[in-house]
Every structure is written in structure tokens, then in C-alpha cells.
Amino acid sequence: MSNTLLPKLYKTMKRIRTFEERVSELFIKGESAGTMLHLSIGEELGPACVGTAMQENDTFTTHHRGHGIFVARGGDPNRMLAEIAGKKDGYCKGKGGSMHIADMTLGHLGANAIVGGGIPTVVGAAMSYKYLKQERVSVAFFGDGAMQQGILYESMNMASLWKLPVVFCCINNQYGMGTKIENAVGVKDFSKRAESFGLNTLHVNDLDVESAYHKSKEIIDSARKFKPGFIEIECYRFYGHARMDKSPYRDESEESEKRKLDPISFASNQMIKNNILDEADIKKIDNDIMIEMDKAMEFAINSPINDETEIFKDVYSENDPLPVSLDEKINKILNN
Amino acid sequence: MSNTLLPKLYKTMKRIRTFEERVSELFIKGESAGTMLHLSIGEELGPACVGTAMQENDTFTTHHRGHGIFVARGGDPNRMLAEIAGKKDGYCKGKGGSMHIADMTLGHLGANAIVGGGIPTVVGAAMSYKYLKQERVSVAFFGDGAMQQGILYESMNMASLWKLPVVFCCINNQYGMGTKIENAVGVKDFSKRAESFGLNTLHVNDLDVESAYHKSKEIIDSARKFKPGFIEIECYRFYGHARMDKSPYRDESEESEKRKLDPISFASNQMIKNNILDEADIKKIDNDIMIEMDKAMEFAINSPINDETEIFKDVYSENDPLPVSLDEKINKILNN
Amino acid sequence: MSDLNKNYFEKITYRDALRLAMHDAMQEDKNIIIMGEDVANYGGAYGATKDLLKLFGKERVIDTPISEPAIVGAAVGAAMSGLRPVAELMYVDFFGMSMDQIANQLAKIRYMFGGQISAPMVLRTQGGTGRSGGAQHSQSLESWIMHTPGLFLSMPAKPNDAYHLLRHALKIDNPTIFIEHKLLYNTTGTLDKNDIGAPFGKANILRKGKDVSIISYSRMINYAEKAAEILEKENISAEVIDLRTLYPLDRETIITSVNKTKRALVLSESYYTSSVPSEITSIIFENCYKVLKKPVIRYTAEDTPVPVAPNLEKNYIPTIEKIVEYTKKVCN
Amino acid sequence: MSDLNKNYFEKITYRDALRLAMHDAMQEDKNIIIMGEDVANYGGAYGATKDLLKLFGKERVIDTPISEPAIVGAAVGAAMSGLRPVAELMYVDFFGMSMDQIANQLAKIRYMFGGQISAPMVLRTQGGTGRSGGAQHSQSLESWIMHTPGLFLSMPAKPNDAYHLLRHALKIDNPTIFIEHKLLYNTTGTLDKNDIGAPFGKANILRKGKDVSIISYSRMINYAEKAAEILEKENISAEVIDLRTLYPLDRETIITSVNKTKRALVLSESYYTSSVPSEITSIIFENCYKVLKKPVIRYTAEDTPVPVAPNLEKNYIPTIEKIVEYTKKVCN
């Protein structure tokens, strides 16, 4: 147990959760850009185990519920929260917001607001790595809902056909918005689908993050050797679909039952039971994280808003003129 | 052997082939509307066995290579050839052509020029039948190429989830245009894909049309009881992708080898060997078919072309005014 | 929903008008079904199908998997086979993945098959900015549809029109694309079921005027009305025309109005280039160029993707102040 | 292909100009790859990538499964990761199924991510009528693209432009949609590699004239030129403007020409409503309304799906006779 990764994994999960709580507060304070904020509270195990099993140069795309993965891959909470607030210091200058948050220098090839939209991206990224002889794996993270997007199967087939260093990672939180998985799929065994396309598969359905880490690492390592893989992490979305949703479509009893399956308290109990860390150690970790995230909050709130000219930037390359504003267009016609 | 369906199945296959030969001639005579003519010569077994196993009120959609299936389901060669010639007496008044040929009264919900485009149609048709309590099955026919269209998996999942009377039928002729199946898929076992979505499956990979008929019937009958199915018929595209294609991308030796796997001569040999019909009987059948198809040819060639006003019809319902022609639009502006 | 059986509502939300339209249509025609993501249990992402599951059961109000191409495709197949589906796409942005089924199948079925069959269905969806939804959840893509022969296209702004146009769409034999706006659902207006109702292809002159015609549809109509009020105080009399349907398009009302006012502004929340306003502007010039006193002004969203930051998003689309400003200049 | 190393071709097909452009670009930049259905073994449905497999190997010329959404999506991912893909969609009609990856991903990547990254790739495809391909294989869908900020859009008509614009597209840092025409591949023209070449955003005045401006792009340019020849004999001097790229659009050349000729016709093979000609017509009116002697005429395909029957298909799009007829009326 001496070289256990559990503290590291715990810390990652706790950072994710604390971050998401701050996102929620940001909203309550009226400081978030809109309400389309999809929190991964309860779903931290997947980002932590897969995110940690990836290597430094590996890349990834995420779905709309991607804050957690980004945190696990080194996203800076300051710039993340600033982005979610729609501010100038945000990763995307506040133009992308929660659903498009990304840091390309960290290999984050983009969060996507289109369910399934970021999946083929990793196929193309992996084509590049293979062609350029870079030892990198690209991982697509998406929800169980995206298992019903056809583009996933097109992508799986390409990955299998071309033997690409790709992993498809489904964070199955049992719901697509208000629709329970049973009402969205004919057969729940997603691994079978992936297998039929020739992928290595892993199905994680417990709370042991360290074991999930090791198994995920095997899948990712195989992918690096050109055997693409599929990972499904079962979990439960503790709260509503987006910040405004109170989940009236599901039982409170189901919720309270399922919220007991908390990967974070499970990991903390594991550490205590196995004498890896004691309660005080854990409190220290938690406290440091709280301080970190409080600072991020402050950073985001204090970050300035953008100048309106920002609307016109980043549409075309820097060498191209900015698109002409409506105001200029109209005045030119009127002054003709 | 007394109540064998072999003569019937043979006749269907032979009618398909003879029809397709006429399509080819129509082209040579310069009487076809264009060259996007996809012949099913060599692929007659699938349309014959599945087409025959379907009941009278069952419906279907086809891909671009759908003449054979339409013939098997009762399409009138006269109106079919007239359609392929782009003539007024064609099923679609010559406006749809080979790739959109259909007769709705025969349950043909449309041939489609978009690979995979007609697949979800049968899901919706089956939703209707189930809701309206009609005992009908809807079958989507498509090629191996469409196995790589995402919409197929979305459709399979819906059929499985909603327990719809649907069969997905893949006519696997080993090629998508010039691309061999090995270069298009990671794993060739299509049944595994369909199984993973919860479908009954059937894989036909021999020339025995009667046995294929019986097995197909089981799948279709199950579908009628709301257990959707998948049928793959392996075969070989004897000639080019479309009428102009001479298949330079494949070996002549492969072609001549594979053309020996002819379901029609196989059936005729079976009949002779088992004393079902003798050579003279078969010759008679063939001859009748030839006469029938010659007449169709004549019909198509003699059918008049459309008046130009036909361009504007069938865009909106009969209660709506026809779209205004460019000529009228422009002259109105000019005469303003 | 309050009082399903009332015929007149002094004040009803756009959302409830749509719900009521579906409700009334489903009671009349048992072959109408509703299908889409979260339309049943959840009641629709924007609540337009709330409670319909309870009233009509799960055979008729159907939650689908997140499979937009197949949702549209299955609706098409159902429409060809005796049902009259109302399919919902949660965001108009998802036209992207379903344009094949919309434009290559639905729109062309009657034509390709020589008039043998039609696919009478309604595809409901919603677009527009206002919720910081970002580049993929805030677009106005009506131009793609208007550029696709074979489809009816409705974009009502008012509850009464929303009700009647949806009812109408559920009776005609043409496939109809019905685009709502995310910020209209909570807006209110009257609803008179016994009204003749808005027929397809008939614009509504919301405000008579003599100095300038402001032509628009969907949410921008409300901006146009507010601008017209302000302009009135400055002695500019603006005629406000709500197109309501983009196909069929009421060219006559547009042309008649501009021939009278001799000045026009076309408003929309869509991109600028190759847009519905481009079309309307062309029509006005083509037909009224002899009388126009000033060039027609098309005022739309900027020709960039939609930004998330609220301050940027707000100024990305037309503002009432600028509508007033440009109108004044046009009337100068 | 004859003489890959020649710099000047007196007569080369449009197809070979494209092949040569890809060949030369691939020799210069080893990160350029080609991917699409049947681009390798088959050499492309219309032969534009013939022999490139032999020359560059299967790592760089890649046959894909028939998965249009993922073809575009994978190309986008590759473009974000160091490669410069030329992805081919066999028919422009397949925009239908891939518009999400084109319009919601490719076009918006730079913007959504605040300028962090771009996806420099070329999406080649072909459209248009002329082969009885029917409603789903004959469209001209450039309006959908032109209505999508973030994309460059090229539709060359001449071999020299095809070569240089494709070369250019493979050097710039913007995603480019490159739409060819199925009936242009066999047409011929000169190619001068040492020419400055057609830059994006610069129209080409193919023929100087003083009585009327005929503005078009892609195959209709050839119709415009033939019509201009006929008109010349009748003493009408038509200026023929080949836009070559629709984004960036050379507004200046259009406006300058019409300010001179005071009359204009806009030609295209696309649908009529909410089209590229609607946009160009608006631009002309907005900028030249004071000098225009006649309304601008937009002459396009009919606003119906494309019929298969050759006699119908032929009259479905503009004809040279009618171009002549309308131009004469405009010049009246």
C-alpha cells in the first residue's frame, strides 16, 4: 500500500467536487454566464481514474459535463471559473463558457455542447499522432446519452479499422437530462456494442477509484499500442441536469439512495481504514482545496468583462480583417 | 420436395436479373436518364428470399441498388423501366429515376440515393403499425456500406427500445463503390453489432435461396411479434458499381471466381438435380421472362417525356399553388 | 395548464399557447403523436409539452433517445404511414446533424416519388440567443430551411399565432418546420381560439404606419414594436409587419407596405449573409425600387458565431436603441 | 497525368488542375493528407485524386468508410492536431448529414475556444445538375455555407483558379469549403503555375463590358460567357464577373462594375430563395440603388427539388438562351 495512488486520486476527486460547488455558487451569486451549467458532482471517479491514467501529452475532448475531466487534467480553476463567468481572463475569453471550456496547451481539444460532437475529433487527433509518430492517445469523454448518437459508431469503426490510439470513455450517469437510461436504450450493455466494433472494453461499476485507475491504464496503454478501447464508468448524477433542474422526474428516495454511492467518501474511508491517511490529513487536503477554490472564485468575480470588439475576434485567422460590424455596414449604406 | 418454393424463388431471381439486363441495355441505347444505374446482378438471392418472406401488407425502403427488391415485391417492370428512362409513365413520372423508384401502393416507401437515408423510415413506419394495431413489418434494405452510417445504429436502438416490427436487411456485396469491405470496417461480423443492440440476427452466406427464405421468414415473423431483427445476405456484385464503372480496382481473377457463386444457376441446378423442374421447364420460364422484359423495354422507350410544367408539380400539396417559375418571377420584376 | 376548455385567454404565455395547440389537435386527431428528447416525462426542455404525457399517454407522447437524425427520420416514416407526428428538436442548432433527413428526405419525398405520397408532419424546435447558450445553442438557422424547397416554415412571435399556426400545420398536407424562440416562451398575449387564426402565408400588420416599414418575425417582432413606440414619440410612424410564416411568404403585404412607406428595415436575429433578410431585402428592392427613398436596411445578428459572455451576447443581436437609431436615419 | 513538373499548361482539365494542386501541395507540405470515400484506390468518384495514392502512399491518401459525419469530424480533429487534411465529400448533398461537424464544429472552433486553436483544412466536394442524379445528388448548397460565419468558401469555374485557390486554401489558417461542379471536371483551360494566382476574395473580370454586369461563379460562369458572346453580336456589351470565392466576397469588384454598367444579372445553379444570389442582389441594390437603371435580376434554378428526367433537368437550371433574353430585357 506504500505506493498507493489513492491520496492523489482522492485529491483529484475532491478538487472536482469543490470546483463544481463553486460553479454552483457562482450561479447563485448571479455571476455565471447563463444557467447551462452541468455539474459532475457524484461523477468524479471517472475523470479521476481515466484522467490520471492518461499521460502528459495525451489529449481529450469532453461533453457538456466536462469541468471534472478538465480539472483532473490540470485545468486552472481560476481561468475555468472566469470562463464560466464569461469573463476576459477565462480560457476562451468568456466566449465559450462552461460548455466550450478548454485549454489546448493541456491537450484539451474542446468541450462540446453537441451531444457526441467531440467524439470524431479524437479519431482525427489519433490519425495525426500515428502519422506523425507521436506516442499519444486521444480520449473522448461523453455521457450515456451520446451512446445513441450515430457518429459514435462511425468513429468506433474508424478507430478499429485504422488501429488508432483512441479511447472512448462513457461517463454513464444513468440519465440523459430527464430520461432514464432504461427509456433511452434497448440494451444497457454498452461494452457489447464497443466489442462488436473491435474495441478493448472496460466496464467500471463500483466505487474503487484506484482499481478503476489501474484497469483504465491498461486500456489506455493498449490504445497507445494501436488497439483502441472503450471505457464505461457507471455513476450517478447527484443533482439536476443543469443548474436550474431540480430533477422532478425522479424519486427522492432514488436520489438519496444513490447519493450514498459517493466515490469521494468511499475513497476517504478506504484511506482511513488502510492507514494511508488519517482524518486530520484528509481535512488538511480538503481545506487546502477549499482555499484554492475560494481564490478561484474571487479571481473569476474580479476578472473584467470583455470589450465589445471581442465579438469580432477569432472568427478567421489573425491575418484576415475582422468581420465588419453591422453598425459599420448599415451606416455605410445609409451614408452612401 | 413437393411444396418447394424453389421455382417461385428462381423465377423471382431470374426476373430481377433479366430486368437489370434491360436496364443496362436501356443505357446502351441512350434511353436511360443518366448513368447512375446500380444493378443487382449477382445479388438476387437477398431480394428473392427476404422479399418473398414478407407478407402482402409489409413495407420496405431500399438503397440505390434497389431494383431487385422492388421487382421481388411486385414492381411493374413497365413502369419501373419507364421511371429509369425518366419518362412520364414511370412510377414517379420520371422525376425520381432509378435511385428513387417506388410504388407506395405496394408498400415501397422509397428507394434512396443517400446511403443509409431510408433506414429510419422503417422505424417510423413500424411505430405507425404498432400504434394503429396493424400487423405489418417494415424492412429496410441497404448495402454493406450503410453499416458505417451512424443513423443505422440510432435506428437499431429505437427498434429495440420500442420493440418495433422492423427488420434491417444488409445486402453485403463486399464493396462500397471501389472500396473493399476489408478497407471499410474494423470487424466484419455485422451480426455482432446488431446483437449488441438487441436484435435477432441472421447471416446468410451461401447460395441456397430456399433455406435463406425459411430463415428470413423466421426473422420477419419474430419482428411481427415485436422482436426486431437483422439479416445480412452475403453476395457479390458481379459488375461495376454503376453502369459506367468497369471495376478497375479489383482483380479479374477475383471477379471470375466470384461470379461462379451465382444464385440463379445454383437454383436451376438444384431444381434439375432434385427433379423439381427439368431444363425445358426452366427454359420456358426464362423465355416468358424475356418476353415480359422486352415488352417493358418497349413500353419505356415509347413512353412520352414529361411536359416542362412537371418541374413545378409535387413540391407542395395539391391545395397549394405551384411554385412560381423563374420565368414568371423575372418577367414580373422586369415589367414592373 | 389552466382551463383547457376555455376559448378565449386574455393573457396566456407563448408556451401555453403551443401546449394548448398540441392538446386540442391531439384531441381532434388521434393520429397525432409527439416525439422527441424529454418531451414526455420532462415536458420538453422549454416546457412546451408539459403534462401532455399525463393526458395522452406514452403511446402518443414519446421520449426518444438522443438521436436527432433518427428522430426526424422516424417521424418521416411515421408521417408516410398514417400518423401525423410532431417531432421536437431541442435546439435549432441540431439541424446540423439532421439536415439530411430534413432537407434530403422530408422536403423531397413528395417530389422524388412523383406525388405518390407526402409526409405531413411538424418539426418543432427553438432557436435564438438570450441564455448564454453559446455558439452551438443560440443560432437562428431559418435560412437553411427557407433555402430548401418543399418545406413550410413558421416562426410565430405571438401566442395567438403560435396556437393557430401550429393547429393549421397539423391539418395541412405539407411538412412544416416550426421554429420557436427560447426567450418567447414566457412572453404573453391573448389567445382567441375562435379567431380566424393566422393562416400560412399571411403576414400580420401589427401596427399601421406611414413613414417606414419594419419587417420581421419571431422574437425581433417584439423589438420592432418597442422601437415603433419610441419612434412614435419622435413623430415617426412605423408600420410593423410580422411575417409569421417564411414559407409561404406574404410578398404582397411586404410590397404593399413598402410601396406606401417608401422605406424599410428588415430585422432578424440570424446571421447577416445569405439570410432570410437578404431574401426579403431583394424582394423589396426588386418590387419597390422605383419608389424607395432610401436603401432597405437589413439589421441582423453579427456575422460571427454567438459568444457566451452576457455583455457580448446582448450586443451581438439587434438592440432596440439601434433599431430606433437606424430607423430614424432611414426616415431622414 | 501528363508532366507533373510543367509550370504552364495550354490546355488542362479542371480535374487535372485540381489533382495537380493537391500533388504540388503534398510535395511541399508533408502534413497534408487526403481522406474521403474512394479517394485512394478509385481515385475519387470524379477522378480528382486519381494516382495520388500511388504517388503518396496510403498513409497520406486514405479511403474512408461511408461515414460522412465522422469523415468531416475526423478531419477536424486531425486539423487541430498538426495535419492539414483535404477531406472529400463525394456529393455536396451530403452536407445534410455533416452540417453539424461543418457548421457547429469546424466553423466555430477558433471562436468558441477564444482563438486558442484553428482547424486549417479543406473540405472538397462537388455539386450541381447535369447527370440526372436526381433530388439528392444534384444540389447546389453554397448558401448554407455562406450563411455560416467562420468558413472560407471557394467555387472556382476555371482550371487556373481551381489550381491556385486550392493551393492557397492549403496554406491559409482558415477552414475552407471548396465546392466543385460535376460538369466542370472535363472542361479545359490554361494553367500557369507562376501566375500570381487567384487569391481568396478577389473576383475575376473575365470579360470587360459597359452595358450590364453578369455576376456568377462555378459552372454558370461558362454560361455567362457564352451568353456574353451572343449578346455582343447584338451590340450589348456584358461584363462577366467570376466571383471565384464567396467568402471572402469581393464586394468592391461587384459594386464598381455595377456602378459603371448600371445593370446587373446574378446567375447561379442553386435554389432561388434565401440564396447566394439573394445576398449579392441585396449588396448591389444597397450600394448602387442610386444609379441602377433596372432592377437586378437573379436567375437561378427553380425553387423545386431537382428532377431526374433529362428534359426537365435541363430546363430546371438557367439556360443560355434565357440568360440572353433576360439580359436584353435588362438592357432595354
Ligand SMILES: Cc1ncc(C[n+]2csc(CCOP(=O)(O)OP(=O)(O)O)c2C)c(N)n1
Ligand atoms: C445533439 C444534442 N442533442 C441534445 C442536446 C441537449 N442535451 C444536452 S445534455 C443532454 C443530455 C445528455 O445526456 P448524457 O449524454 O447522458 O450526458 P449527461 O448530461 O448525463 O452527462 C441533452 C439531451 C444536445 N446538447 N446536443
Ligand SMILES: Cc1ncc(C[n+]2csc(CCOP(=O)(O)OP(=O)(O)O)c2C)c(N)n1
Ligand atoms: C451518404 C452517401 N454517401 C456516399 C454516397 C455515394 N455512394 C453511392 S453508392 C455508394 C457505395 C455504397 O455501398 P453499399 O452501401 O455497400 O451499397 P452497394 O453500392 O454496394 O450496393 C456510395 C459511396 C451516397 N450516395 N450517399
Ligand SMILES: [Mg+2]
Ligand atoms: Mg447521462
Ligand SMILES: [Mg+2]
Ligand atoms: Mg456494397
